[in-house]
Amino acid sequence: xxxxxxxCRTVVLxxxxxxxAHADEQGDLDxxxxxxxxxxxSKTDNGSPLQxxxxxxxxxxxxxQRSGLxxxxxxxxxxxxxxxxxxxxxxxxxLAPAVSLVYSGRLNFRAADDLPFPDHENIRHDLRETYxxxxxxxxxxxxLGRINLKSGVALGYNPTDFFKASAVVEPTSADPSVLRExxxxxxxxLGQGVWNGFAVTLALTPKLTSPRPIEPDSTLPSxxxxxxxxxxxxxxxxKASVTLSDDITPEFLxxxxxxxxxxxxxxxxxxxxxxxxxxxxxxxxxxxxxxxxIVFGRDTGALPGAAFAVLPQNGAKAxxxxxxxxxxxxxxxxxxxxxxxxxxxxxxSGNNWQTWFATxxxxxxxxxxxxxxxxxxxxxxxxPIARSGxxxxxxxxxxxxxxxxxxxxxxxxxxxxSGLAQVSADYDLSRxxxxxxxxxxxxxxxxxxxxxxxxxxxxLARVSWYL
Amino acid sequence: xxxxxxxxxxxxxxxxLFTASAAAESAxxxxxxxxxxxxxxxxxHVTVTTTAYTSGKPTxxxxxxxxxxxxxxxxxxxxxxxxxxxxxxxxxxxxxxGTTLWFYDPASKDSIRIPPQEMIAGQASAGDLLVxxxxxxxxxxxxxxxxxxxxxRKTRDCWHLELKAANEAATYNxxxxxxxxxxxxxxKAKFFSDSGxxxxxxxYRKFAPSLDGIRPMQAIIxxxxxxxxxxxLDFSGGDYRDIxxxxxxxxxxxxxxxx
Numbered sequence: 001x002x003x004x005x006x007x008c009r010t011v012v013l014x015x016x017x018x019x020x021a022h023a024d025e026q027g028d029l030d031x032x033x034x035x036x037x038x039x040x041x042s043k044t045d046n047g048s049p050l051q052x053x054x055x056x057x058x059x060x061x062x063x064x065q066r067s068g069l070x071x072x073x074x075x076x077x078x079x080x081x082x083x084x085x086x087x088x089x090x091x092x093x094x095l096a097p098a099v100s101l102v103y104s105g106r107l108n109f110r111a112a113d114d115l116p117f118p119d120h121e122n123i124r125h126d127l128r129e130t131y132x133x134x135x136x137x138x139x140x141x142x143x144l145g146r147i148n149l150k151s152g153v154a155l156g157y158n159p160t161d162f163f164k165a166s167a168v169v170e171p172t173s174a175d176p177s178v179l180r181e182x183x184x185x186x187x188x189x190l191g192q193g194v195w196n197g198f199a200v201t202l203a204l205t206p207k208l209t210s211p212r213p214i215e216p217d218s219t220l221p222s223x224x225x226x227x228x229x230x231x232x233x234x235x236x237x238x239k240a241s242v243t244l245s246d247d248i249t250p251e252f253l254x255x256x257x258x259x260x261x262x263x264x265x266x267x268x269x270x271x272x273x274x275x276x277x278x279x280x281x282x283x284x285x286x287x288x289x290x291x292x293x294i295v296f297g298r299d300t301g302a303l304p305g306a307a308f309a310v311l312p313q314n315g316a317k318a319x320x321x322x323x324x325x326x327x328x329x330x331x332x333x334x335x336x337x338x339x340x341x342x343x344x345x346x347x348x349s350g351n352n353w354q355t356w357f358a359t360x361x362x363x364x365x366x367x368x369x370x371x372x373x374x375x376x377x378x379x380x381x382x383x384p385i386a387r388s389g390x391x392x393x394x395x396x397x398x399x400x401x402x403x404x405x406x407x408x409x410x411x412x413x414x415x416x417x418s419g420l421a422q423v424s425a426d427y428d429l430s431r432x433x434x435x436x437x438x439x440x441x442x443x444x445x446x447x448x449x450x451x452x453x454x455x456x457x458x459x460l461a462r463v464s465w466y467l
Numbered sequence: 468x469x470x471x472x473x474x475x476x477x478x479x480x481x482x483x484l485f486t487a488s489a490a491a492e493s494a495x496x497x498x499x500x501x502x503x504x505x506x507x508x509x510x511x512h513v514t515v516t517t518t519a520y521t522s523g524k525p526t527x528x529x530x531x532x533x534x535x536x537x538x539x540x541x542x543x544x545x546x547x548x549x550x551x552x553x554x555x556x557x558x559x560x561x562x563x564x565g566t567t568l569w570f571y572d573p574a575s576k577d578s579i580r581i582p583p584q585e586m587i588a589g590q591a592s593a594g595d596l597l598v599x600x601x602x603x604x605x606x607x608x609x610x611x612x613x614x615x616x617x618x619x620r621k622t623r624d625c626w627h628l629e630l631k632a633a634n635e636a637a638t639y640n641x642x643x644x645x646x647x648x649x650x651x652x653x654x655k656a657k658f659f660s661d662s663g664x665x666x667x668x669x670x671y672r673k674f675a676p677s678l679d680g681i682r683p684m685q686a687i688i689x690x691x692x693x694x695x696x697x698x699x700l701d702f703s704g705g706d707y708r709d710i711x712x713x714x715x716x717x718x719x720x721x722x723x724x725x726x
Contacts (some may be wrong), residue, residue: 029620040518432555
């Protein structure tokens with residue numbers, strides 16, 4: 001309303017007094033602040049050997065659980081609140097001109113209504129990264145240690161982000177962009193070459209220990225690198241990108257793990273100034289998620305062999321695709337929309353859902369345990385359980401006032417129109433202080449993907465202080 | 468096209484040559500002369516401090532490191548804008564190459580491609596920090612001669628030009644541009660969106676020796692929508708750098724360090 005009011009006043013003045021020559025020019029010059037003539041003294045990138053980003057954040061969350069689940073949880077201990085204070089650090093220390101040591105981690109102090117206090121569970125450390133980086137030549141890098149290696153061009157779901165499985169520990173938000181920020185890296189030997197118009201990355205991740213069973217947040221160890229989550233098997237990733245033009249740089253990926261091979265592609269293209277389109281795909285021979293979940297449960301000792309009989313499933317491998325197809329659309333008023341279509345051919349089919357609900361409505365605790373284990377496994381892998389889904393995200397910078405950012409997203413299962421919706425607001429109070437809040441809700445009928453989940457509503461308030 | 472800061476720095480010496488033959492210069496030559504005042508033609512680095520003023524009071528300050536290099540094939544600049552301050556944004560980057568923009572976040576160690584429109588949104592946007600040769604990305608028309616006041620209210624005898632986007636790399640759809648006749652100093656510009664709405668007015672000032680030329684060391688962006696908002700961009704620490712071409716790729720962004 002304020003700009004409109006000003007415009008009205010201007011019109012009145014111009015009608016009354018006529019428009020003087022260069023009136024707008026003089027008006028502009030009058031608006032230049034007197035203090036702008038001084039040269040600011042600012043922090044610069046002074047090339048210090050120690051570069052760090054440190055901050056302290058407090059999150060308080062409240063939860064409301066859904067009642068009357070079609071398939072009740074095996075052990076329903078509903079969480080109603082959680083308090084978490086954490087110190088987050090990203091530090092890079094240049095040991096020599098071509099050698100750096102990198103640490104990235106988070107120390108959490110937490111309390112919740114399902115957690116005794118005081119207890120060792122109140123303190124937990126996430127070791128995201130620790131590695132040595134050596135610049136072996138111009139554009140040539142060799143790195144060794146726990147490294148977060150990301151791939152992908154989509155926002156809501158990254159089929160080519162092969163190291164995401166089991167890497168997220170106790171997330172503070174369901175927002176995919178937040179999940180990418182705080183996750184465990186994988187111990188690997190990484191080699192990368194970047195030349196003009198061409199780049200190659202090779203990563204070898206050894207098996208260091210047995211895969212770690214999926215565990216609830218309330219029993220996470222305090223100080224444990226959790227290598228069983230990230231290095232429970234030997235894996236290999238190769239990716240190469242080729243710059244065909246400024247606008248077209250496809251990236252090709254090859255991924256191999258124990259008994260599994262996948263190929264991948266990332267591709268982006270602009271359409272005018274406001275639109276960017278992108279495709280992220282992987283495909284390869286693999287079993288269904290249901291079969292993978294039960295095999296993983298059996299191998300980690302969480303499920304007995306009898307679990308295979310709970311849900312009829314075909315253990316045969318077949319070529320299955322995972323896909324994110326999206327558009328990013330920037331509007332004039334600092335609003336950006338992202339719309340994505342997600343496909344996961346290893347996910348639940350319509351028949352799988354019918355069987356999941358029909359089997360779970362009985363009173364057998366063992367059956368319910370297997371059914372919810374499968375759901376937990378899929379969440380742990382960070383892949384959609386739905387075969388096809390839609391993702392819409394909107395973000396608005398400097399909304400209404402400067403330094404207020406609003407965003408929201410909806411993730412929906414196209415089969416049953418259920419979904420997860422989240423809105424969030426973040427405001428920078430000063431150079432070092434920020435506050436924020438978010439709320440999310442799952443919606444859908446009782447016999448739907450998201451409507452069958454126990455978590456119905458989450459609200460969170462946070463305050464951050466950057467050192 | 469682009470705003471002030473984007474061309475914020477600049478380039479060069481040929482001003483005297485152009486002064487002598489001003490009458491024969493085409494509009495495109497005039498813009499190219501102003502480009503040389505704003506931008507060196509060798510790879511370079513500069514620190515940019517943006518200060519936002521609301522109703523005349525400073526309310527926000529950010530610091531960026533900008534690396535720029537001309538693509539010899541297109542004569543367009545490729546840029547990397549590295550966020551230095553405030554701490555919450557330190558290490559974030561924008562890579563600009565042709566019509567391609569990648570935004571890198573060190574927290575997620577991930578980069579996403581963003582539409583060029585996101586560059587020009589906001590009072591002093593990422594687009595304002597990018598280095599651009601206007602003569603490459605715009606078609607110029609000489610509207611006439613005009614005497615205007617510069618940001619320090621000194622009278623300047625200028626060419627008044629209209630610039631229209633000539634390719635997809637142009638940040639803005641239309642620009643009005645005032646260039647001083649005797650020096651080819653860029654004095655003032657107005658930027659318009661695709662819909663024709665005026666977004667910003669920009670003044671250059673504090674011309675001083677830098678990188679083998681006399682260049683503007685400050686750009687002032689006056690918001691055309693909210694009359695209370697003004698942002699200044701101060702340029703400091705400019706120096707030539709040996710910047711390899713392979714820097715300007717998405718895969719290299721995690722390796723760009725503050726120096």
